Amino acid sequence: MSGKHDNQGKIKSYASQAGGWGALKGSLKHVVKNRGITRSMLTLLRVNQPEGFDCPSCAWPDPKDASSFEFCENGAKAVSFEATAKRVTPDFFAKHTVTWLNQQTDHWLEDQGRLTDPMRYNPTTDHYEPIAWDDAFREIAQQLQALDSPDQAIFYTSGRASNEAAFLYQLFVRMYGTNNMPDCSNMCHESSGEALSESIGIGKGTVRLDDFEHADAIFVIGQNPGTNHPRMLSELEKASRRGAEIVTLNPLRERGLEQFTHPQHVMPMLKNSATSISSLYLQVTLGGDLAALKGIIKHVLEAESTYPGKVLDHEFIREHTAGFEELVRDIENTSWESIEIQSGLSREQLLRAADIYVKSKRVIICWAMGLTQHKHAVPTIQQVVNLLLLRGNLGKPGAGACPVRGHSNVQGDRTVGITERPKPAFLDKLAEVFEFEPPRGHGHDVVGAIEGMLEPADSPTRCRFFLGLGGNFVAASPDTDRVSEAMNRCDMTVHISTKLNRSHVVHGKNALILPCLGRTERDEQASGPQRVSVEDSMSQVHLSHGKNPPANANLRSECAIIAGLSKATFGDRYKIDWDALIADYDRIRDLIAMVLPGIYSDFNKRVHTPGGFYLGNSAAELKFETANGKANFVAAAIPDLTLPAGQLRLQTLRSHDQFNTTVYDMDDRYRGIYGTRHVVLMNAEDLAERGLTDGDMLNITSHTIEEQGEQRHVSGFRAVTFDMPRGCAAGYFPELNPLVSYKSFADRSRTPLSKFIPITVEKMP
Numbered sequence: 187m188s189g190k191h192d193n194q195g196k197i198k199s200y201a202s203q204a205g206g207w208g209a210l211k212g213s214l215k216h217v218v219k220n221r222g223i224t225r226s227m228l229t230l231l232r233v234n235q236p237e238g239f240d241c242p243s244c245a246w247p248d249p250k251d252a253s254s255f256e257f258c259e260n261g262a263k264a265v266s267f268e269a270t271a272k273r274v275t276p277d278f279f280a281k282h283t284v285t286w287l288n289q290q291t292d293h294w295l296e297d298q299g300r301l302t303d304p305m306r307y308n309p310t311t312d313h314y315e316p317i318a319w320d321d322a323f324r325e326i327a328q329q330l331q332a333l334d335s336p337d338q339a340i341f342y343t344s345g346r347a348s349n350e351a352a353f354l355y356q357l358f359v360r361m362y363g364t365n366n367m368p369d370c371s372n373m374c375h376e377s378s379g380e381a382l383s384e385s386i387g388i389g390k391g392t393v394r395l396d397d398f399e400h401a402d403a404i405f406v407i408g409q410n411p412g413t414n415h416p417r418m419l420s421e422l423e424k425a426s427r428r429g430a431e432i433v434t435l436n437p438l439r440e441r442g443l444e445q446f447t448h449p450q451h452v453m454p455m456l457k458n459s460a461t462s463i464s465s466l467y468l469q470v471t472l473g474g475d476l477a478a479l480k481g482i483i484k485h486v487l488e489a490e491s492t493y494p495g496k497v498l499d500h501e502f503i504r505e506h507t508a509g510f511e512e513l514v515r516d517i518e519n520t521s522w523e524s525i526e527i528q529s530g531l532s533r534e535q536l537l538r539a540a541d542i543y544v545k546s547k548r549v550i551i552c553w554a555m556g557l558t559q560h561k562h563a564v565p566t567i568q569q570v571v572n573l574l575l576l577r578g579n580l581g582k583p584g585a586g587a588c589p590v591r592g593h594s595n596v597q598g599d600r601t602v603g604i605t606e607r608p609k610p611a612f613l614d615k616l617a618e619v620f621e622f623e624p625p626r627g628h629g630h631d632v633v634g635a636i637e638g639m640l641e642p643a644d645s646p647t648r649c650r651f652f653l654g655l656g657g658n659f660v661a662a663s664p665d666t667d668r669v670s671e672a673m674n675r676c677d678m679t680v681h682i683s684t685k686l687n688r689s690h691v692v693h694g695k696n697a698l699i700l701p702c703l704g705r706t707e708r709d710e711q712a713s714g715p716q717r718v719s720v721e722d723s724m725s726q727v728h729l730s731h732g733k734n735p736p737a738n739a740n741l742r743s744e745c746a747i748i749a750g751l752s753k754a755t756f757g758d759r760y761k762i763d764w765d766a767l768i769a770d771y772d773r774i775r776d777l778i779a780m781v782l783p784g785i786y787s788d789f790n791k792r793v794h795t796p797g798g799f800y801l802g803n804s805a806a807e808l809k810f811e812t813a814n815g816k817a818n819f820v821a822a823a824i825p826d827l828t829l830p831a832g833q834l835r836l837q838t839l840r841s842h843d844q845f846n847t848t849v850y851d852m853d854d855r856y857r858g859i860y861g862t863r864h865v866v867l868m869n870a871e872d873l874a875e876r877g878l879t880d881g882d883m884l885n886i887t888s889h890t891i892e893e894q895g896e897q898r899h900v901s902g903f904r905a906v907t908f909d910m911p912r913g914c915a916a917g918y919f920p921e922l923n924p925l926v927s928y929k930s931f932a933d934r935s936r937t938p939l940s941k942f943i944p945i946t947v948e949k950m951p
């Protein structure tokens with residue numbers, strides 16, 4: 187790939203607070219740009235309302251008082267981008283060859299508007315051409331039947347799919363005969379699930395929204411809520427105003443974690459006054475959190491030695507945990523020197539964090555991609571849990587673990603069965619309810635899928651078919667060039683999508699686009715308008731009810747598309763009336779309740795109550811579904827992350843104007859970057875040491891540890907000085923994905939290392 191470079195842009199520092207007038211202006215701009223102001227405002231007023239639709243942006247829970255419309259700039263962008271008046275019609279595809287489309291930027295592709303009709307690639311003309319729905323389903327079914335084994339097919343899911351669509355999808359895939367179900371979670375919070383399952387017996391966060399009102403301290407580690415979870419800032423603002431301490435660990439100075447004005451609160455807006463958010467901001471080095479957390483724990487244990495019985499919650503530790511002695515021994519054997527070198531923070535700085543932790547009765551720790559996308563992500567997140575357990579910060583109001591999820595229903599998709607490693611009990615239930623034998627072996631995750639597609643041409647296990655339920659696999663995955671090659675080698679690639687993206691124009695020998703309804707749109711079926719359900723980051727499940735007219739009459743719902751594929755693939759092999767399920771989604775929810783009776787009993791009844799219902803969390807009730815029935819302290823050594831001389835640690839992150847691979851615009855307001863995404867942020871001294879200055883255009887080379895000597899290159903990235911520790915660098919995803927090797931991934935969770943790419947930079951000749 188891919189696309190032309192944008193222009194060189196403008197860099198100026200952002201003096202204002204996060205939120206405030208900037209946020210209001212930012213959202214209005216997108217509303218106006220995408221469609222008429224009245225229709226967009228009407229759409230916006232229905233976000234997260236009892237009879238409205240769930241915001242398709244992030245997974246932060248809705249406000250408790252569902253009658254108040256909570257304003258969020260980036261939610262507004264997501265909504266107006268989906269509700270755009272622009273259309274990608276068969277005429278559009280007749281005008282442009284796919285080769286030409288692939289030369290356009292990601293921003294340009296998505297900005298063309300909503301897909302309107304099913305399309306099939308014609309290799310002789312190099313154009314996508316319209317195809318009837320039934321013909322599309324038949325072609326796909328034939329391709330699936332032609333494979334030597336179901337394990338030659340990959341079925342990807344992005345976390346925007348509803349519970350109903352995701353449940354039908356995994357049923358379709360398992361009836362077909364494979365567990366090859368990679369999902370965006372593999373690249374996202376997989377490390378959190380892995381770590382939490384071992385530590386506390388459940389892969390989800392333990393806190394609820396209310397808890398933010400009771401916490402005395404909130405730690406925000408490796409997360410940028412000002413851009414990615416803007417509604418979380420109102421919780422942090424409220425907490426800060428009532429005197430709770432907010433501790434941030436982040437290499438970058440992120441505006442939203444420093445100062446915030448709620449764009450819906452009139453007085454502070456008029457006075458232009460901001461609330462300061464973080465009381466302690468520690469600029470840890472990239473990947474240094476395992477060391478930093480061990481340092482905080484070391485201080486806590488030292489305080490306990492000085493004031494025995496006063497610091498730790500001994501009763502909690504005795505009653506509910508295992509592994510305490512091993513942890514103490516490990517921490518005692520860890521030197522301050524290694525903690526300081528590997529975290530980039532001094533013993534004194536870490537003492538300030540430990541002080542806040544110890545004097546707070548109730549502590550919440552939040553984290554996101556800054557922790558999960560590292561080689562040692564799993565043991566790092568386990569140190570988060572260790573720290574919480576030391577003072578019993580679990581199972582009481584105002585305390586707990588809070589992995590802040592990304593996609594609006596990524597957590598729900600997992601709950602209803604989207605995973606390449608299904609639990610035997612779940613498969614047993616599927617077998618019982620649907621009377622078939624689901625495949626038992628583990629399938630491919632994202633890295634495994636890439637490996638599978640890249641196997642030698644004659645390998646019997648090579649993957650030859652790719653279907654994506656949403657998402658943008660080519661641009662979101664690591665190693666863009668290799669993934670492009672992997673997709674090109676497939677016999678068929680199929681995408682169920684709302685918008686045109688890179689994965690449609692980097693395709694297999696045969697390729698289809700199946701356009702679907704978005705979350706904001708009316709989903710009319712035989713029994714009337716349908717609602718779907720989603721689960722937020724805090725295990726609250728509620729209905730989403732689209733009200734906008736569909737972008738085109740020929741669109742189908744995700745559920746209907748999966749049913750169509752199933753009918754074409756299986757005929758009457760299974761005793762399922764797919765049409766009846768689509769006629770009334772309550773019937774799909776009844777099936778979910780049968781397969782997951784523990785948490786989803788009475789699904790239809792409970793989900794129709796305003797605000798939905800809470801799925802519960804065993805660890806929050808101090809029931810630990812671990813092998814030993816306890817919450818486990820897990821000790822881990824600090825890795826030496828020192829790179830060869832001259833190399834920097836590059837992280838790839840999100841700008842303020844994007845949702846993952848969807849680039850709304852070219853600005854990153856809070857970081858003061860305007861009109862360009864081709865930048866690399868660096869410390870001023872690192873630039874000077876290389877004889878470079880701010881504004882220089884750079885070539886970037888990545889070096890992987892896994893493949894000695896192997897290099898990857900991108901060029902034309904503008905150097906920007908930014909407040910961050912030495913030896914670190916940052917730039918945007920997906921532009922920098924060609925630098926991420928698919929062979930570099932986290933231990934155990936296999937999450938690509940998007941936040942730790944060893945690079946060298948040089949001035950372009």
Ligand SMILES: Nc1nc2c(c(=O)[nH]1)N[C@H]1C(S)=C(S)[C@@H](COP(=O)(O)OP(=O)(O)OC[C@H]3O[C@@H](n4cnc5c(=O)[nH]c(N)nc54)[C@H](O)[C@@H]3O)O[C@H]1N2
Pocket residue numbers: 243244245260374407408409410411413414415435436437438440470471472473474475554555556557560591592593837838839840841842844845846847941
């Ligand atoms: N508007 C908008 N909202 C979104 C998204 C979006 O793209 N746009 N994406 C959604 C998705 S899928 C997700 S997963 C979430 C992502 O939400 P975030 O995790 O907030 O996303 P990133 O932009 O990847 O930001 C990572 C943050 O971690 C910091 N960081 C990086 N490495 C380290 C490290 O080693 N240690 C520490 N302590 N910090 C580090 C970075 O400086 C940055 O502030 O947001 C969701 N919400």
Ligand SMILES: Nc1nc2c(c(=O)[nH]1)N[C@H]1C(S)=C(S)[C@@H](COP(=O)(O)OP(=O)(O)OC[C@H]3O[C@@H](n4cnc5c(=O)[nH]c(N)nc54)[C@H](O)[C@@H]3O)O[C@H]1N2
Pocket residue numbers: 296343344345346347370371373374375555592593655656657658659662663664682683684685686687702703704705744838839840845846847848919920922923926940
């Ligand atoms: N280098 C680097 N890479 C990363 C990351 C990083 O931080 N750095 N982050 C990773 C993370 S956390 C994630 S979650 C993944 C995201 O990976 P994905 O989820 O695969 O990517 P998105 O960009 O969210 O997908 C956008 C596309 O989804 C489609 N879409 C939007 N709404 C709908 C809908 O309602 N239904 C359907 N069927 N389709 C829809 C549109 O066609 C749109 O083009 O990327 C990962 N990749």
Ligand SMILES: [Mo]
Pocket residue numbers: 370373374375591592593
């Ligand atoms: Mo994510």
